[in-house]
Amino acid sequence: MKMIRAILRPEWTEEVTDGLAEAGYYSLTKINVFGRGKQKGITVGNVHYDELAKTMIMMAVEDEAVDEVIKIISGKAYTGSMGDGKIFVNTIEDAYTISSGERGL
Numbered sequence: 444m445k446m447i448r449a450i451l452r453p454e455w456t457e458e459v460t461d462g463l464a465e466a467g468y469y470s471l472t473k474i475n476v477f478g479r480g481k482q483k484g485i486t487v488g489n490v491h492y493d494e495l496a497k498t499m500i501m502m503a504v505e506d507e508a509v510d511e512v513i514k515i516i517s518g519k520a521y522t523g524s525m526g527d528g529k530i531f532v533n534t535i536e537d538a539y540t541i542s543s544g545e546r547g548l
Contacts, residue, residue, distance in 0.1 A: 444535040444548060445509050449500045450476065451520045451528040456498040459519040463502075466515055470548075471502040482525045495526065503535055503548055 451459060456473060463471065477494040484493040504512055513530055520528055539546055 444538060445504055445506055446533045446535050447500075447502050447504060447509065447512055447516075448531045448533075449516045449520070449528060450478065450497050450530075451500065451516075452522075452526065453496055453498045455520045455522075456500070459500065459516055462515045462519040463512065466511065468502065468504065468508070468512060468515075471500050474499045474501070480526060480529065485526075497528070503538060505548060 449459070453475070460471065460473070463469075476497050476499045478497055479494050484491055484495065486492070500516070502512070509532060513532070516530055537546065538548055
């Protein structure tokens with residue numbers, strides 16, 4: 444199992460989640476976050492914005508689904524400009540459903 448965390452521009456969140464749902468990936472968590480990447484924020488006129496609004500999507504998937512999920516997220520969130528986002532993939536040791544005690548996804 445893998446945990447995928449994608450940090451995206453907020454305006455692309457719905458496009459990404461719809462694309463994931465169309466492919467059968469419904470289970471996810473969305474969190475509004477603030478941060479900056481390599482560009483260290485943006486400057487508009489005389490104002491520098493150090494931290495920008497982003498959305499983080501977190502989802503657990505089986506190992507064999509990782510490439511497909513990354514392809515969907517990358518394809519739907521891509522503009523070609525700095526600030527499109529970042530995807531992180533980590534191994535999940537185990538998962539449990541609280542209501543049933545069931546182990547796994």
